[in-house]
Amino acid sequence: MSAMENEQEDPERRKRSARRRRVLIASVAGCAVLGGVLALLPWARPAEPAPPSPGALALAAVGSGVPAALPGLAELIDEREKAVRTRPGDATSWAVLGAAYVEQGRRLADPAYYPRAEKALRTSLKVRPQRNTRAVAGLAALSNARRDFRAARRWGEAALKLEPRRWTTYPLLIDAYTGLGEHKAAKRTLDRLTELRSGPAVLARAAAVYRDRGWQEDAAASLADAAAGARAPAERAAYLERAGQLAWERGDPEVALRHFREAVRLDPGQWAARAGQGRALAALGRTAQALNVYGAALAKQPCPQYALELGELYESLGRPEAARVRYGLLRERVRDAAAGGADEELVLGRFESDHGDPKAAVRRLRAEWGRQPATEVADALGWALYRAGEPEEALRFALRATDPVRGGGVRDARSMYHLGMIERELERYGAARRHLAEALRINPHFSPLHAPAARAAIEALGEPPDEGVPEMDDGAG
Structure with missing residues (x-):
């Protein structure tokens, strides 16, 4: 190519090179701006793990011996019912299902769940007859819920023999020993439990033993620590309900009412705390409110003890007919309990x-x-x-x-x-x-x-x- 041709092409080449440089600079700048924007957008951040489902929370609670929320229990029961239908040889799912039935029956004061629980737990033992500690401990929990404390002691001691360091068995035995009046055995079992484990569930169990021994201040302090350390709302609500009951027993209805109200705020299905509110409100002379919350608790958790308390409140107000209705419900619920194997x-x-x-x-x-x-x-x-x-x-x-x-x-x-x-x-x-x-x-x-x-x-x-x-x-x- 001649020198003249080169001189003629150089201006055109220079223009194309300049255009390429401008495009490249714009592209780099655009990427920088876009990267900055992307860094500011929340959807561009690494996704946080999804919170566990109510059923997963209930599974963790049932497995560790702490209270579970009612919606989570319902979800867990549904999941495990499906699991055992598709895998009838799954001993663990049968045992978890049985434990969930026990907790649901206890929370709802519905003994109809107890025969289902027994069937599930015994099926788990049939599928896995050896070293099935989960099912054996589940039968101890079921016996406690039915107030059959001799059977609870038998199953609890069997579970402990299988796995002496399984800490969740110890609270079941403490309940059984207490129900049989064996308070020294309950205290020894608590001592062993505290050697193995610490935390809110253990503090709450210790509070119950302290209360039975008359150590009211120690019981109140343990429950306060348990409530403060609880992770799940349903667990904390359960410990606050117990703190409210302890305050009530000590003659302080105002403190009891605060605990009960906070328990209901955390867990609207905490019907024992609603009944506690009724107890405290009646003591404070707020009888209309007391009747309302007692009635709500009894409708959702028709416990015979609540029926007796509400009937006596109506009787004290000069309303014998209303009292008789609640006493009739008490008799009906006792019959239902007997049909479910509960005492x-x-x-x-x-x-x-x-x-x-x-x-x-x-x-x-x-x-x-x-x-x-x-x-x-x-x-x-x-x-x-x-x-x-x-x-x-x-x-x-x-x-x-x-x-x-x-x-x-x-x-x-x-x-x-x-x-x-x-x-x-x-x-x-x-x-x-x-x-x-x-x-x-x-x-x-x-x-x-x-x-x-x-x-x-x-x-x-x-x-x-x-x-x-x-x-x-x-x-x-």
């Missing part, structure tokens, strides 16, 4: 003592005492004997129920009231006056029917006689 003889015996046939109550509670001689059964049997006209024998059981050495260290206002009334009948007026006053000092609102009766009894007993200081003989040294 509600204790609450039925209490009801019969005050509102039915005291002699029938004695028969029922003697049988219950033979099955599981717990402190609360001793108290109920003593009161039934008193109401049936047998105060001498009644005193023996009432003293047993309030003896700290033999497990009666709870400092329960109702038990002290029962003891005081029995002593008054036996003309032990000094002791009666002291124990009736102690009942009202522990909890002035322990019952809408019996707290006023305690006040009336103290007033009828009058002041203790002023005997003065005995004079000494002249010859005394």
Whole structure:
């Protein structure tokens, strides 16, 4: 190519090169700007892991022995029912399903879940008969829910033998020992549990043992720590409900009400806390609100104990017909419990003592005492004997129920009231006056029917006689 041709092409070549440089610069700049924009856009960040589903949370809760939320339990049950239909040889799914049924039945006070739970757990054992600790422990939990504490102790000890370091078995055994009145065994089991594990679930279990031994301050502190350390709302709500119940027993309805309300806020399905609200509101004189929340709790969790409490509240307000409706529900729920293999003889015996046939109550509670001689059964049997006209024998059981050495260290206002009334009948007026006053000092609102009766009894007993200081003989040294 000639020099002239080169000179003619150079301007054109220079123009093309300049255009390429401008495009390249624009492209680099555009990429830089786009990269900056992308860095600012939230959808360009690495995706955060999705939160676990309610069913997954329930599975974790059921597996670790902590309370689960009702929606999560329903989802977990649905998942596991599908799993065992497609894989009937899956022993783990059968055991998880059984444990979920137990928890659902307990949370809803619906004993119809218990036969289903037993079938699932026994199927798991049939599929895997050796070293199936999950199913064996599930049967211990089921027995506790049914108030069959002898069976719970048997299954719990079997599960512990299979895996001595499986910490979730220990709370099941503590419940069983407590239900049988074996308080020393319960304390030893708690000591072993605390060596193996710490955390909110263990603190809550320790609080129950402390409460039974009369260590109220320790129980309250443990529950506060458990609630503060709980991760899931349903778990924290359960511990707050127990803290509210403890505050109620100590005669502080305002603190109890705060705990119960917070529990319901965290877990709207915490019906035990709603019943607790009713108890506290009635004590504070807010009876219309008390009736409303009690009614809501009873509609969703038709527990016989709530029916008795609400019936007695209606009775104290001079509404016997409304009370009879709730007492009828109590009888119906006790029959349903029996059909599901659950034992509600204790609450039925209490009801019969005050509102039915005291002699029938004695028969029922003697049988219950033979099955599981717990402190609360001793108290109920003593009161039934008193109401049936047998105060001498009644005193023996009432003293047993309030003896700290033999497990009666709870400092329960109702038990002290029962003891005081029995002593008054036996003309032990000094002791009666002291124990009736102690009942009202522990909890002035322990019952809408019996707290006023305690006040009336103290007033009828009058002041203790002023005997003065005995004079000494002249010859005394």
